[in-house]
Amino acid sequence: MNNTLRVALASASPMAPLPRRATRRVLPGFNITLGFTVFYLSLIVLIPLSALIFKTFTLTWPQFWEAVTAPRVVASYRLTFGASFTAACVNAVFGLLVAWVLVRYSFPGKKIVDALVDLPFALPTAVAGISLTAILAGNGWIGQYTEPLGLQLAFNPNGVVIALIFIGLPFVVRTVQPVLEDTEKELEEAATCLGATRWQTFSRVIFPCIAPALLTGFAMAFARAVGEYGSVIFIAGNMPMISEITPLIIISKLEQYDYAGATAVATVMLVISFILLLLINGLQTWQRKRSGGVMA
Amino acid sequence: MSAARTEAPWVRRTLIGVALVFMFLFLVLPLAAVFTEALRKGWDAYWEALQEPDAWSAIRLTLMTAAIAVPLNLVFGVAAAWCIAKYEFRGKSFLTTLIDLPFSVSPVVAGLIYVLVFGAQGWFGPWLMAHDIKIVFAVPGIILATVFVTFPFIARELIPLMQAQGNDEEQAAQVLGASGWQTFWYVTLPNIKWGLIYGVILCNARAMGEFGAVSVVSGHIRGQTNTMPLHVEVLYNEYQSVAAFAVASLLALLALVTLVIKSVAEWRMEAEMKALAELPPEQPTPAANPLLGQTL
Numbered sequence: 001m002n003n004t005l006r007v008a009l010a011s012a013s014p015m016a017p018l019p020r021r022a023t024r025r026v027l028p029g030f031n032i033t034l035g036f037t038v039f040y041l042s043l044i045v046l047i048p049l050s051a052l053i054f055k056t057f058t059l060t061w062p063q064f065w066e067a068v069t070a071p072r073v074v075a076s077y078r079l080t081f082g083a084s085f086t087a088a089c090v091n092a093v094f095g096l097l098v099a100w101v102l103v104r105y106s107f108p109g110k111k112i113v114d115a116l117v118d119l120p121f122a123l124p125t126a127v128a129g130i131s132l133t134a135i136l137a138g139n140g141w142i143g144q145y146t147e148p149l150g151l152q153l154a155f156n157p158n159g160v161v162i163a164l165i166f167i168g169l170p171f172v173v174r175t176v177q178p179v180l181e182d183t184e185k186e187l188e189e190a191a192t193c194l195g196a197t198r199w200q201t202f203s204r205v206i207f208p209c210i211a212p213a214l215l216t217g218f219a220m221a222f223a224r225a226v227g228e229y230g231s232v233i234f235i236a237g238n239m240p241m242i243s244e245i246t247p248l249i250i251i252s253k254l255e256q257y258d259y260a261g262a263t264a265v266a267t268v269m270l271v272i273s274f275i276l277l278l279l280i281n282g283l284q285t286w287q288r289k290r291s292g293g294v295m296a
Numbered sequence: 297m298s299a300a301r302t303e304a305p306w307v308r309r310t311l312i313g314v315a316l317v318f319m320f321l322f323l324v325l326p327l328a329a330v331f332t333e334a335l336r337k338g339w340d341a342y343w344e345a346l347q348e349p350d351a352w353s354a355i356r357l358t359l360m361t362a363a364i365a366v367p368l369n370l371v372f373g374v375a376a377a378w379c380i381a382k383y384e385f386r387g388k389s390f391l392t393t394l395i396d397l398p399f400s401v402s403p404v405v406a407g408l409i410y411v412l413v414f415g416a417q418g419w420f421g422p423w424l425m426a427h428d429i430k431i432v433f434a435v436p437g438i439i440l441a442t443v444f445v446t447f448p449f450i451a452r453e454l455i456p457l458m459q460a461q462g463n464d465e466e467q468a469a470q471v472l473g474a475s476g477w478q479t480f481w482y483v484t485l486p487n488i489k490w491g492l493i494y495g496v497i498l499c500n501a502r503a504m505g506e507f508g509a510v511s512v513v514s515g516h517i518r519g520q521t522n523t524m525p526l527h528v529e530v531l532y533n534e535y536q537s538v539a540a541f542a543v544a545s546l547l548a549l550l551a552l553v554t555l556v557i558k559s560v561a562e563w564r565m566e567a568e569m570k571a572l573a574e575l576p577p578e579q580p581t582p583a584a585n586p587l588l589g590q591t592l
Contacts, residue, residue, distance in 0.1 A: 027466050028476035033379040040372045044443055045397055048409040051419060055412050094318045101315040105308055115559040119323050121498065122551035124505025126525040127544040130532050131326040134333050166322055198303055227402025230507030247404035259417055266405045273400040281393060
C-alpha cells in the first residue's frame with residue numbers, strides 16, 4: 001500500500017509523464033486484457049455481489065426493516081461504528097505521530113520500525129485476535145496490571161477498540177508518510193523567517209498540507225474496522241447487546257439458517273462500505289489536487 | 297536538516313519515545329505473545345502440536361488455497377494493470393473503483409455472497425446438488441472466497457507503477473519489431489518486477505491468513521475444510537492454548553517473512569525509481585519545468 005501511494009504521488013508531481021494523447025491503442029493487447037479483466041471481475045465480484053442484492057429484493061419491506069432494526073442488530077451497529085470511530089481517531093493521532101517520527105527524525109532501528117508498521121497487513125487477523133486476547137486477559141502481560149485497577153480490557157467493548165486500533169494503524173501511517181516526505185521545506189523555512197514558532201509552523205503550514213491525507217487514512221482505517229471480523233471475535237466476548245459486532249450478527253444468523261436476515265444485515269453493511277469507498281475516492285482526488293496545487 | 301525544520305531536542309526525544317512505546321504496545325507485544333504462548337510448555341509440546349494430523353491437513357489446505365488463488369489474481373492483476381495503465385478509455389476510473397471494491401466489503405459479506413450463489417438455497421444450489429458437486433462448505437468455496445478477498449492486491453500495486461512508467465519503452469520495442477508478447481516479457485516485466493513481487497507477497501499473506509470470509513464458506517470439518525486460521529480458532533475454543541499458538545506461530549513467521557521480502561522489494565523499487573528520475577531526458581521536455589530535477 002505504501003508504494004501504491006508513493007508511486008501515485010510521484011506521478012502527480014512535476015515528474016509526471018508527458019500527455020499521452022498520441023499513444024492511444026498503439027500497443028497490442030487492449031481488447032484481450034480489458035475483456036479478461038471485465039470477465040474475471042464479473043465472475044468473482046459483480047455476479048456474486050448482485051446475488052446479495054437480488055436476495056434482498058425477495059424480502060418484503062417490513063421483513064427487511066424488521067431484520068435490520070431488531071434491537072440486537074441496532075446494538076451491534078452502535079458497537080461496530082462507535083468502536084471503529086474511536087479506533088480510527090486513536091489511529092489518526094498516533095498514526096500521524098509515527099509517520100512524523102519516521103519521516104523527520106533519525107534514530108537507531110528506524111528501518112525495522114518502518115517495516116514493522118505493516119505488521120497488521122501481514123499478520124492473519126485470527127492470530128492478532130488470540131494474541132491480543134492473551135495479553136489483555138486478566139492473567140496476561142498487560143491485563144494483570146490493569147484489572148486490579150478496575151480496567152477490564154478484554155471480553156468487552158474496550159477489547160474491540162484495541163483490536164481495531166491494531167488493524168487500522170498502517171492505513172494512517174502509510175497514507176500520511178509519503179505526503180509528509182513531499183512537504184516543501186521552503187514553506188517551513190519561510191514561516192520560521194517570518195517569526196512563526198515551531199508549533200505555529202506545524203499547525204498553520206504543515207498540518208493543512210497533510211490534512212487531506214490524514215483524513216483519507218482515517219476513512220480507510222474506519223472502513224476496514226467496520227468490516228473486521230477475525231481479530232475482534234476472540235477479544236470481544238460476544239455478549240448480545242453489549243459486545244457483539246455486526247459481522248458476527250451475520251454469521252450467527254447464517255448458523256441459524258436465517259438466510260434472509262443475514263442478507264438484509266449484509267446489504268446494510270455493503271451499502272455503508274460503498275459509501276465509504278466513494279468517500280475515500282473523493283478524498284484521494286482532493287488530496288492529489290491539493291498536493292499538485294502546492295507544488296505548482 | 298536545517299534548524300528551521302526541526303524541534304528542540306527534548307521535543308524530538310519525547311515524540312520518538314511516545315511513538316516507540318505505542319508501536320511496542322500495539323505491534324511488538326502481540327507478536328512476542330504468539331511465540332511466548334506457543335512455547336509456554338516447552339519445545340517438545342510445541343513440536344507435538346505441530347505434528348498433529350489435523351494441523352498438517354490445515355497447513356496443506358492453506359498452501360493449496362494460496363497456490364491457486366495467488367496465480368489467478370496475478371494473471372488478473374497484470375491484465376487489469378495493462379489495460380488500465382497503458383490505454384485511455386471510457387469508464388476507466390469506474391473500472392478502477394470496481395476493482396477496489398473487495399477491499400471495502402467486509403470479509404463476512406464476501407463469504408455470504410458465495411453461500412447465496414452456490415449454497416443449497418442459492419442460485420445454483422439445486423443444480424449443483426443434483427450433480428453432486430459441492431462448492432460451499434467445501435474446498436472450492438474456500439478458494440473462491442480467498443480469491444475474492446485478495447482480488448485487488450496485485451492490480452492495485454501494478455496500476456500506479458505502470459502508469460508512472462509510461463508507454464515509451466513499449467512503443468520503442470514495437471517500432472523495433474517486437475511482438476506484443478515479447479514487448480511484455482522483455483520490456484514491461486523487468487520494469488515492474490519488484491512491484492509484482494510486492495503485490496504477490498501481500499496477496500499471499502492475505503490468502504494464507506484470511507479468516508472471516510473463509511470461516512463463512514468452510515464447513516468447519518476438522519482435517520478437511522479447516523485452513524490454518526480456522527484450525528487456530530478451533531484449537532483456541534477447545535482451550536488447547538499451546539496448540540493454537542503453535543499453529544499461529546507458523547502464521548506469524550509467515551508474516552515476518554512477508555515483511556522482510558516486502559521491505560526489500562520496496563527498497564529496490566525506490567532505488568529503481570530514483571535511477572529512472574536521474575536519467576537525462578532523451579528529448580527536450582516541452583514547457584521545461586523549472587522544478588524538474590530539484591524535487592526528485
